[in-house]
Amino acid sequence: MIKKCLFPAAGYGTRFLPATKAMPKEMLPVVNKPLIQYGVEEALDAGLTEISIVTGRGKRALEDHFDISYELENQIKGTDKEKYLVGIRKLLDECSFSYTRQTEMKGLGHAILTGRPLIGDEPFAVVLADDLCVNLEGDGVLTQMVKLYKQYRCTIVAIQEVDPQETQKYGVIAGDLIGDDLYRVRNMVEKPKPEDAPSNLAIIGRYILTPDIFKLIEETEPGKGGEIQITDALMKQAQDGCVIAYKFKGTRFDCGGAEGYIEATNFCFEHFYKTGKAY
Numbered sequence: 001m002i003k004k005c006l007f008p009a010a011g012y013g014t015r016f017l018p019a020t021k022a023m024p025k026e027m028l029p030v031v032n033k034p035l036i037q038y039g040v041e042e043a044l045d046a047g048l049t050e051i052s053i054v055t056g057r058g059k060r061a062l063e064d065h066f067d068i069s070y071e072l073e074n075q076i077k078g079t080d081k082e083k084y085l086v087g088i089r090k091l092l093d094e095c096s097f098s099y100t101r102q103t104e105m106k107g108l109g110h111a112i113l114t115g116r117p118l119i120g121d122e123p124f125a126v127v128l129a130d131d132l133c134v135n136l137e138g139d140g141v142l143t144q145m146v147k148l149y150k151q152y153r154c155t156i157v158a159i160q161e162v163d164p165q166e167t168q169k170y171g172v173i174a175g176d177l178i179g180d181d182l183y184r185v186r187n188m189v190e191k192p193k194p195e196d197a198p199s200n201l202a203i204i205g206r207y208i209l210t211p212d213i214f215k216l217i218e219e220t221e222p223g224k225g226g227e228i229q230i231t232d233a234l235m236k237q238a239q240d241g242c243v244i245a246y247k248f249k250g251t252r253f254d255c256g257g258a259e260g261y262i263e264a265t266n267f268c269f270e271h272f273y274k275t276g277k278a279y
């Protein structure tokens, strides 16, 4: 089954400058945990234990985070501060981490293609760590998607309804309803103007992709913004009926911008930190 989860994490995080000048945006803390750790925890919850991260220049802190800090361990051993490291130790014990570098920023499609040597020829999940997803009611978003993959064996993208004026921020789909909150995708457009959008169903940063996507990305010409867009490659899969869009259960915070980041911070403080579930 699916074991691998790819994290494209080479982007500059310009919307958070100057904080992201010397620090990867994926390391921005939401209360006490870096953004990417929430994503890795969601992956592990879904049974995805092989974590692959596409990094870039200036991103070494990511590798250090998912490693043991002997000095720190030694310092707090036997004290009540040990509890702060329980969560991250669990990730180190139960997951493997591998890295590759994207040397040029040519779009999300290109970032995913850069991860190909780490993934090989098997289905895999993709998490955009900027999108922090939580579901207090039950399964995490990736767990929901892995269950669907077992049933449908094709590419799955997570979607949510957005304000029709906001379509320019997202890949937007149109499809036929085939079940509860499930659409077989007919059309998808990267960041359309509201008047050109096929719907208000926007793709968020959770995907399960079948490995034929790599060849389709290779064949994809630069699209919106001159970048190689995953949405364009997915559209080719969709033409064969092989892409399902899923309106997930839970909440997604767009931590790529200040507003969503603050909302996520307040939410995590309230529901995880204050309740002692933050480690």
Ligand code: G1P
Residues within 6 Å of the ligand: 108, 128, 131, 169, 170, 171, 172, 190, 191, 202, 203, 204, 205, 229, 230, 231
């Ligand atoms: C990327 C994708 C877009 C998707 C979005 C989700 O855009 O290109 O299709 O809707 O992630 O967060 P980005 O936010 O990287 O510009």
